[in-house]
Structure formats: structure tokens, C-alpha cells
Amino acid sequence: MSNIRKAFENGKAFIPFITCGDPDLETTAKVVRAAADAGADLIELGIPFSDPTAEGPVIQGANIRALAVGVTTDKIFDFVTELRRDVKIPLVFMTYANVVFSYGGERFMSRCKESGIDGIILPDLPYEEKDEFSDVSKKYGVEMISLIAPTSEDRAAMIAKDAEGFIYIVSSLGVTGVRSEINTDISRIVKVIRENTDIPCAVGFGISEPRQAQKIAGISDGAIVGSAIIKIIEQYGKDSPYYVGEYVRLMKEAVITA
């Protein structure tokens, strides 16, 4: 069974996103452990990219801060290897196609396997371009997480049929970032997914508060939160692990009762 599946065995899943190296890799390691201890079911680790076109200002800021302190793909692989000595929950990378492409698809995926990365999310690699890395990701057992958006419509079934790991449902139009309201009919997207695959689906983009996460988890398999966590890290810097831990605890409690 896919390791990613295990993230969805403890009730509805809570999935935090953390940019590696913001404000530095030492702090990121502590934040990841705090989140895991607080009940995070899977963690998305962002490899920073200079021009993250799917991100709003908050995560763009994290990318810039991480790159400014000299974080690189190689350093992040070493960091994950170190994390994996005690962090057991599934870990997936979230980055942009050029980061993988420039490292070399095969070399990147083989290092994912060695270091213990279970999957990868590339927001600028739609269904039509999956073949760019799908052979090598399969070869090394790194699951490529597909995204389905409110605008996917008739594409949702096609994407779901071919999906692996979990499906990332994009809650709203636009880029990442906290939203006060999510108006998309997510149940309808989930229904299409259910008709085409039995792999789990989690919802991200715009979620920040426990009541939102609970509502979302009620109609899907879990909630993904990025910008709200990055804001905590931005605010507390090296002291952020404690605050992220508390936040994750609150959010996991909210989704598990959904």
C-alpha cells in the first residue's frame, strides 16, 4: 500500500505545508517535528522556487526568504534524510517543474526515494505534461499528486482515473492564500472523484480556521493549510515550532470531528 494512504487512516487528515529553509533549515526541522507531534497526518515540504507563479504573496515571501539564506535542492535532500531518522508520517515535496527538471528528473526522483519522500506536487505540471517525469517517478516509487481545480469540469474524471497518492482539490480560483470564504461546490468535485477512483482527496487553498477545515473535511478526506502556517513562521521565526505545533493540534482536532 502507498505510504501516502496511511495519512488518511487516522480519521480526516490534516496536511500542513511548510517551506523548507524559512527562516532556516534548522527551524524547519523543528517545525516539521512539532507539526508531526501535534497530529499532522502528512506534511508538504516546499522546495523554494524563485518565481512561484501559483502562490500568493505569503508563500512567495517564504520562497524568497528561504532562497536568501542559501537553501538548495541538495541541502533539502540532506535535510529530509536527517528528518527521516524519527519523522515517520508521509512526506511529499511541493515545488515547481523547473526545480525537478534542472536537477534531472531521474536524479531527483532517486534522491526522493533514498531520502524518504513519498510523493511530489508540481502545480505547473498539468495532466497533459505528466509524462515529463512520470516514468522516473514510477521507477522510484514517488507518487505524483494531481490537482483538480474548480475550473476542471470535464477534466476532473480524466485526472482522477489516472491519479496516485492523493488528489489535491484546489478550493478556489486564484493563487494560494488565506480566504474568508470558499464558494466552490467542493462536494460536486468530490463526487466526480469518487466515481472514478478510490484514492483519497484533500482540499487546499484558502483554509486557515478550524471551522473552515472542519467543514472542508466533512465533505472530503482532509484539509491542506499553507499560507496560515507560513504566516505563523513569518511572525515567530525561530520560535515558531511551538506556535505551529499548537495550531496543528487545533486544526487536527477540528478535522477529526468532521
Add this chain to the structure above:
Amino acid sequence: MKSKGRFGVHGGQYIPETLMNAINELEKAYDRYKNDPEFNRELTQLFNEYAGRPSLLYYAEKLTKELGGAKIYLKREDLNHTGSHKINNVLGQALLAKKMGKTRLIAETGAGQHGVATATAAALLGMECVVFMGEEDTKRQALNVYRMKLLGSEVIPVTTGTATLKDAVSEAMREWTKRISDTHYCLGSVMGPHPFPTIVRDFQAIISRESRQQILDKEGRLPDAVIACVGGGSNAIGSFYHYIPDEKVRLIGCEAAGRGIDTFETAATVNTGKIGIFHGMKSYFCQDEYGQIAPVYSISAGLDYPGVGPEHAYLHDIGRAEYVPVTDDEAVNAFEYLSRVEGIIPAIESAHAVAYAMKLAPTMDKDKIIIITISGRGDKDCAAIARYRGEDIYE
């Protein structure tokens, strides 16, 4: 599923899922209208009656004599309405968007030429328009910001990243994912995800369609070389396109080398970049060893982009076109030289092409022919060039 819009290994559609249906819809609409007689009649009418096409192919006799080599013709895209080749693509896309029922155009701009052209088409066709422009460029090209506002557009200064053209493209893409149903992203160059590189090329190909006929009329033969500047590459692909099958015609793209290709302050993508995936396409990009996009530099805001259109990457790969670096200094010299010799002030972007022609022409025999595309007029650059020369002039 097979990836679409490939030029050799380049091109493709590397964009967020949120945009895929919009892109597919655009492709379908373009396929429907590109050969539609009514659409083409309307577009031709806009070209001829509004934009002032066909543009002149001007024999630069004085320039030819001064340089003492090949006969030089200038393809005068600077004489188009709004002052550059950008209007060709914009009228095509705006008309297409209107047919698709869109009521709002968004665009990125570097030097402001594409922004002004888009604002113009929006005014003419009664559409809303929002232009994203790097904050750095809003300072370099303050007059164009005012022109866009005068034309009824909103101009949003982009402060992220290097606050230049690439960041304006990123921000326009982000805006499009926020608001798709009524909005068309009027991309300004032969770049981005399929079908943009093809659509923009087809609308710009009028440059070489005209120049090919004009040179045949004037000289009874094809030119030996066609020279154009390359940022994303829209005027260059337009200038090259109808000569691609004529293998004896040298196609030369002039990249902005900034302070030189052996420095970090350059935007010469083909000469210094490597293959990558960014802004929806696979092509050559200036980037570091981990694929982080490099901050690029050129005196020209319009060439200050870290990538190049996928068809240019392909023409480079197969050796059909050459891509040569031209420095700030060379471009500024050419800007001044053409102004003095021919009484034509070229855009600083186009001055890159002139600069290379100044090197090439004297090495060629007098019976050879060069066509240089003057992609835009240089009025917008006068203050910046004066400052480059140490004069304290502001617009």
C-alpha cells in the same frame, strides 16, 4: 496524453490546472477563427485602416553608404499605430477575445509597448484593460504608464521578484487564475503555454509576409539576412517566419547582452541560458544550477526577460536561426547612429538589431541585402538614453 504545442523538445503547456480549460478554450476558438474569412477580413481592416499597415520597407541608402557593405533595408514597424510591432498581435488577440465573449483584457508589459498596444485595442473595442508592469519598469518608462492610463487602462506596478518583465508575466498569470470567465490574458510575446507561441507568431508573421513581397518587388530577390531583436521574440519570429523555408536567408536574432555575456548583468538567454521549464513553456532560460530563474539585466526594459520563445529555442537547436549577443553600449551607439544617419530614432530594443547590422554589413559585399526590423520607435527611450550618457533629463 500527448503534450501539445511542441517546437522540437520546446513548448508545451506547463501551467496550473486552474488555467487548463481556459487555455483549451482559447485553442479551440483560435482554430475556429484563424481561417474564418469574416475574422480575417475584420483583422485586415483593423491592420490597414487603424494600425497603418502595410508598414514600409525602407531602403536606408545613407546607412548603407556609411557602412560600406550590404544594402540595408529597414522594415518600419515603428511606424505602426502605437509605435511598435506589438499592435499586430494585440489587435488579433483582442478581436479573438471579443469573439470568445470576453470583456476584459489583462497584459504584462516590459518597456510598455505591449501595454500601450493592449490599452489601445481595449479602448477601440470597448473592453476593460488591466496592465501589469514591473515597478522598476514603471520608473524607466513613466511616459508609457501615463499613456496606458490615458487610454483608460489600469496599470498595476509589480513589486515582487526583480520588479521587471518576468515578474509582470508571473503576476498577470496569477491574475488570470483569479478571474478567468470574462478575462483574456493578452500575452505579448511568442512565449508562455501553447497556444500562445503559435497565436502570437501567426499574428506577427504579417511582418515577413509583407517584407518578403516588398523586397521581391524592389529587388527581385530575397534578402541575404534578416535581423531582429529578441526578448521573448515576437518581432523576431514575425520577421523570420516566412523566410524559414528559404534556407539561404540568414535569420539573426539579437539578444540583449546587457553589460556583456561574461557578466551576470545580461539577458542573453540563448547565449547564456540552459533548457528549463518556466512561464508555461519548455525553452532556454537564464537560471542557476538548481533551476532558480536568474535576475537578468538589460538597458532595454523590453528585452529584459530571462527566457525566449520556444520556437526560437527550436530554430537555434536546428541551426536555422543564429542568436547573437549585443551589449548595452553597442545598442546605445546604434540608437544614436541611426538617429543621426537616417533621421530615424529606433526603440532601444530595435537598436540591438541595428547594432549587429553595423558589424555585419561592412563584412558583406555590396550586392548583398540585409533587412533589419525596426520593431518600435525610440521616443520612449530618449530620456533614459540621455541619462545613460550622463545628462540629467527626466520626462
